Every structure is written in structure tokens, then in C-alpha cells.
Amino acid sequence: MVGGGQLARMTHEAGIPLGIRFKLLSDTPQDSAAQVVSDVVIGDYRDLDTLRDFARGCDVITFDHEHVPTEHLRALEADGIPVRPGPDALVHAQDKGVMRAKLDAIGIPCPRHRIVSDPQDVAAFAAEGLPEGELERGGHEVPSGKGGGGRRAGGFPVVLKTVRGGYDGKGVWVVDNVEEAAEPFRAGVPVLAEEKVDYVRELAANVVRSPHGQAVAYPVVESQQVNGVCDTVIAPAPDLDETLALKAEELALTIAKELDVVGHLAVELFQTRDGRILVNELAMRPHNSGHWTQDGAITSQFANHVRAVLDLPLGDPRPRAPWTVMVNVLGGDYPDMYSAYLHCMARDPRLKIHMYGKDVKPGRKVGHVNTYGDDLDDVLERARHAAGYLRGTITE
Ligand code: ADP
Numbered sequence: 001m002v003g004g005g006q007l008a009r010m011t012h013e014a015g016i017p018l019g020i021r022f023k024l025l026s027d028t029p030q031d032s033a034a035q036v037v038s039d040v041v042i043g044d045y046r047d048l049d050t051l052r053d054f055a056r057g058c059d060v061i062t063f064d065h066e067h068v069p070t071e072h073l074r075a076l077e078a079d080g081i082p083v084r085p086g087p088d089a090l091v092h093a094q095d096k097g098v099m100r101a102k103l104d105a106i107g108i109p110c111p112r113h114r115i116v117s118d119p120q121d122v123a124a125f126a127a128e129g130l131p132e133g134e135l136e137r138g139g140h141e142v143p144s145g146k147g148g149g150g151r152r153a154g155g156f157p158v159v160l161k162t163v164r165g166g167y168d169g170k171g172v173w174v175v176d177n178v179e180e181a182a183e184p185f186r187a188g189v190p191v192l193a194e195e196k197v198d199y200v201r202e203l204a205a206n207v208v209r210s211p212h213g214q215a216v217a218y219p220v221v222e223s224q225q226v227n228g229v230c231d232t233v234i235a236p237a238p239d240l241d242e243t244l245a246l247k248a249e250e251l252a253l254t255i256a257k258e259l260d261v262v263g264h265l266a267v268e269l270f271q272t273r274d275g276r277i278l279v280n281e282l283a284m285r286p287h288n289s290g291h292w293t294q295d296g297a298i299t300s301q302f303a304n305h306v307r308a309v310l311d312l313p314l315g316d317p318r319p320r321a322p323w324t325v326m327v328n329v330l331g332g333d334y335p336d337m338y339s340a341y342l343h344c345m346a347r348d349p350r351l352k353i354h355m356y357g358k359d360v361k362p363g364r365k366v367g368h369v370n371t372y373g374d375d376l377d378d379v380l381e382r383a384r385h386a387a388g389y390l391r392g393t394i395t396e
Contacts, residue, residue: 001022001023001024001025001033001061001062001063001064002025002045002051002054002061002062002063002064002065002068003025003026003033003045003063003064003065003067004024004025004026004027004028004031004032004033004034004037004040004064005031005032005033005064005065005356006032006033006064006356006358006365007033007064007065007285007286007287007302008024008026008032008033008037008064009032009033009035009036009037009356009357010286010291010294010302010354011062011064011286011302011305011306012024012033012036012037013036013302014300014302014303014305014306015306018306020306020310021039022037022039023037023039023040023041023054023057023058024037024039024040024041025040025041025043025045025050025051025054026040026041026042026043027042027043027044027045028042029042030359032356032357032358033064035357036357041053041054045067045068045072046067046068046069046072048072048075051068051072051075051076052075052076052079055076055079055081058081059082059310060081060082060083060084060309060310061076061081061082061083061084062083062084062085062263062285062305062309063085063090063284063285064285064286065285066090066093066094066283066284066285067094067165068090070087070090070091070094073086073087073090074087084211084262084263084308084309085260085261085262085263085284086260086262088259088260089259089260089261089262089284090284092259092282092284093281093282093283093284093285094164095163095164096161096163096164096166096192096281097115097163097190097192098163099281099282100113100192102258102259103255103279106254106255106258108251108254108255108279109251109276109277109278109279110278110279111159111194111195111197111270111278111280112129112154112194112195113192113193113194113195114192114193115163115190115191115192115193116160116191116192116193118185119178119179119181119182119185120178121193122158122160122175122178122181122193123178123181125158125193126154126155126156126158126193127154127155128154129154129155129195130154130155131154154195156175156176156177157174157175157176157196158174158175158181158193158194158195158196159172159173159174159175159193159194159195159196160172160173160174160175160181160184160191160192160193160194161173161184161191161192161194162184162187162189162190162191162192163189163190163191163192164189164190165187165189169225169227169228169229170228172228174196197270197272197278197280198272198273199270199271199272199273199278200271200272200273201222201224201237201271202222202223202224202225202268202269202270202271202280203220203221203222203223203237203240203248203268203269203270203271203277204220204221204223204233204266204267204268204269204287204289204290205217205218205220205248205249205251205252205266205267205269206218206221206252206264206265206266206267206287206289206290206293206301207249207252207253207256207264207265207267208263208264208265208301208304208305208307208308208314208317209253209256209257209261209262209263209265209308210262210307210308210311210312210313210314211262211308211311212311213257214313214314215253215256215257215314216299216304216314216315216316216317217249217252217253217317218235218290218293218297218301218317219235219236219237219245219317219318219319220236220237220240220245220248220249220269221233221234221235221236221237221289221290221292222234222237222238222240223268223288223289229328229330229363229365230288230289230328231327231328232325232326232327232328232380232383232384233288233289233291233292233325233326233327234323234324234325234376234380235292235293235296235297235319235323235324235325235326236319236323238376240271241275244271244275244277247277248267248269248277251267251269251277251279252265252267255267255279255282259282261284262308262309263284263285263305263308263309264284264285264286264287264290264301264304264305264308265282265283265284266282266283266284266285266287266289266290267279267282268280268281268282268283268289285305286301286302286305287301288328288365288368291326291354291368291370292324292325292326292370293317294352294354294370295320295324295352295370295371295372296319296320296321296324296326296370296372297316297317297318297319297320297324298315298316298317298318298319298320299314299315299316299317303315304317320372321372321373321374322373322374322376323372323373323374323375323376323379324370324371324372324379325370325371325372325376325379325380325382325383325384326368326369326370326383327368327369327383327384327386327387328365328367328368328387329355329365329366329367329368329369329387329390329391330362330363330364330365330366330391331358331360331361331362331363331364331365331366331391332360332362332391332392332393333362333392334360334391334392335359335360336360337355337360337366337367337390337391340389340390340392341353343389344369344386344389344390347382347385347386348371348382348385348386350371350372350373350382351369351370351371351382351383351386352369352370352371353367353369353386353390354367354368354369354370355367367390368387369383369386369387369390370383371383371386
């Protein structure tokens, strides 16, 4: 696996019972996975020679992030190394412009979007979304029922995204006017403009697909973000209309097939106020919205990712309990989180703690907790309490 973060650490863990030899390319020996994997190469994934040396002797290469340059992946494939997911699939998780163009081509609903060249072009994009006659009003207060069935698809604010290199909300700007639209262009990377979707919540449809074309779908989850970072995941998404849930699962399976994804695919979705589902973005690796599966599903996303990249039959994705909640543990003011275990474990024997071995820095994702049960309010309370107590924001 290329990349030494927590996703690699947990994928390694899932491979242990299968007796799989796991080799890691990590930036530093301190990285989350490098601490626990015995066969570690320290090196830069952006360097082709390093990748080639690393890949020698591997049966298959997979990733804990999407940042390996596409051309390097093609070079590894040309050397005869199976790369899963392959570069032609992975490029859709690397480049939001390529992703949007492909989803348009296969008829998957997305926010209105296009590549923009400068701040003036952003203003033009904003105006293009306005119903006729609304231009002079600046796009604000489009009355319900006009243009796009009551939603405001045009005018400012506009969401701008650098097509490559963003994560956890970095590389995403919400701009209210031409002046603010200047900032994203400073990086010198192409910029994608999107309508600001009026969504009620964010969902994720997670699926896993093998080279044989077998695919499984996990229940659609609700994913709650705080400051652009995933905070809480509820499985399954509460009160989600069954038709909409099925539609989301089908949409994710279609994307996996059409893009020839191998391994875990997370499709981040917006559920709009008017009852539609739009794709926000794709991740082709285990994903934060699937961490609940470690303790809440019959087969975890990590185990199924391992099975998929090795082209083994996939495991059952169904939930073990009516509700599972995952809450991320962010670094707080206490550098030592371990003293909190006593309280957390004693309070909730069903609590599962997953820490990544990272140094605690304020706001940094250092672990997550999963808990499950029959009553959603109770499960949510237990998960939030544990995460808050570990972080130090709850003290009793
Ligand atoms: P990242 O690559 O950082 O994960 P995303 O494209 O997922 O970036 O955007 C980060 C967050 O910004 C999303 O979770 C969502 O809350 C918000 N966002 C992104 N695109 C839109 C949009 N078109 N409309 C409204 N909110 C958006």
C-alpha cells in the first residue's frame, strides 16, 4: 500500500487474519501505519524510481490516498504491476474536473458546474445559472418555483475548488463576489466552479468492486461535517426514504462499474431540500464514512478493500446492529488521551476505540470511536460522549 496514514494502518490490520504480507511505502517512520507494519519503505511517492523499487516483488499495489501522479501509475502498469484501482479509474478521484466530465457523460446527477478561467469567468458562471430576467437582481432571492424548481442554482455564492490536491475542505472556497473569487486562482491549478447546493444533509454511498466485477453496497450513511472535516457518521442514514437510498446505492454501483473501480469507492452525496441526490465527490480507497463498518458491518470496508484488490470474493456488507455511529476523535488540549480510556470503557462496554498512534495536535484526526445498538439517540449519545471525553471537551 502506498501511503502511511491511518487508512493503511487499518487496511493492514484487516489483512492480518488472512495472512497477507503487507508492504508499505510511507513518507516517514512516524506515520500512523509505518509504526505497525514490519515491511516499510520510507520514500517519496512522487518519485517514480522510489515507486518502482517499492513495487518490485509486490503482487498488487493499492493506496491510502489519491496523490500518486497518474503518469507514475501508468508506468507501474507498463512494468507489469497490477495497480488497483488503476490509473484510468483513480484519475477521477484525483481530478475533480475529470470526475465531473465523466459523471456528466454517464448521466450521474451533479451540482451545476464548469471549469472557470478567472474571477470574471466566475461571475459569468454565476449569471449562467440564473433564470432569464434575474441577472440584474444578482441572483439573490429567486422566488420558489422559478428556475430549477425553486432551488437557487445561479448567482453568488459560488463554490470554487482547485481540481487537484484538496482534502478535508482545503482547496474549497465559497465566494460571494468577484473580488473573493481571486484567491483560488493563486495556486495556478485549474479551478472548478459549482453552484452552492442547498442541501439538507450529506450522505455517503460506499461500495466495493473486484476485478471480476463483483460488487457489494453498504447501507447509505449520513455524514456530518464540522469545519469541513467529517465529525459523525450514522449508519444507516436516519429517515432516508427507501427509494432514495436505493437510488444512491445504484448510483454508486454504476459509477464503480463505469469507471472500472477496483476496491472501495466512497461516493459523497448531497441530499437537497427538494429531495434530489447529487454527487459531491469520489474517493477510491477506504474512507472515513466507512469506518463504522469495522464494528457495525459483517465485513468491514478494510477487509473488503483487501479482498477486492486481491480479486477474492467479497464479504457481506450488511449491518450487524440497527444503528452504528462513528465519531472522529480530534486532537484537543490533552496530549495524553489514554488516561481517558478507563472512564470511556467503563461507561460503555460496547464502545470500540480506534486510535491511530498520531501525536495529538489540536484539530488533527487522531482516532475514532464506534458504538452500536437499537436506539439511535442512545447510540449517538454514547459515541459523542466517548469522543468528547477522549478529546477533553467533556470531563464527566
Ligand atoms: P474535499 O476535497 O476537501 O473533501 P469537497 O469537494 O468534499 O472537498 O468539499 C468540502 C465540503 O464543502 C463538502 O463536504 C461540503 O460541505 C462543501 N461543499 C463542497 N461542494 C459544495 C457545493 N457545490 N455546494 C455546497 N457545499 C459544497
